[in-house]
Amino acid sequence: MPTVTFQTSGKTIEIDKDTNLLRTSIRFEGSVPYKCGGGLCGTCKVRIVDGQENLSKVMKKEVARLGEEKIEQGFRLACQTFINGDVTVAWGEEDLERLNKIAQRRINAAQ
Template sequence: MPTVTFQTSGKAIEVDKDANLLRTSIRYEGAVPFKCGGGLCGTCRVQIVDGHENLSKVMKKEIDRLGQERIDHGYRLACQTFVTGDITVSWGEEDVNRLNKIAQRRINAAQ
């Protein structure tokens, strides 16, 4: 079974192959920040520290929300990412209020 290591929160969890990264974090309290869970807001942005090759392909929503430059630097949206092998992820301790405002605007615009 693949292991997901949440470097920022200090948790490591064994998961089934093809597990969704955000759902894994929610289920096992990995602490990845999120607002919508559907690729609209971008708040579940994580950086893949190790194991890039053990992830699903980058989705269009990720390119739209993150931009190609961030993806090239190892960033992914946890809600759009599926795990096929061992990975390590981290995320910044950014201003949560700012992320929440961005998320709410994007969610409202999509409705």
């Protein structure tokens, strides 16, 4: 079984293959921040510390929210990412209030 290590919160969890990263975090209290869970807001941005090769392909929503440069630096949206092997992820406490405001605007615009 693949193992997910949430470096920032210090949790390590065994999961089934093809499991969504954000849903795993929610279910097992991995603490990845999020607002919408659908690729609209970008608040579930994580950095892949290890195991990039064990993830699903990058989705269009990720490119739209993060940009090519962040993707190349190893960032992904947890809500759009599925796990197929061992992976370690981290996220920052970078200005969460600002990210939450942006997320709410994007969610409202999509409705």
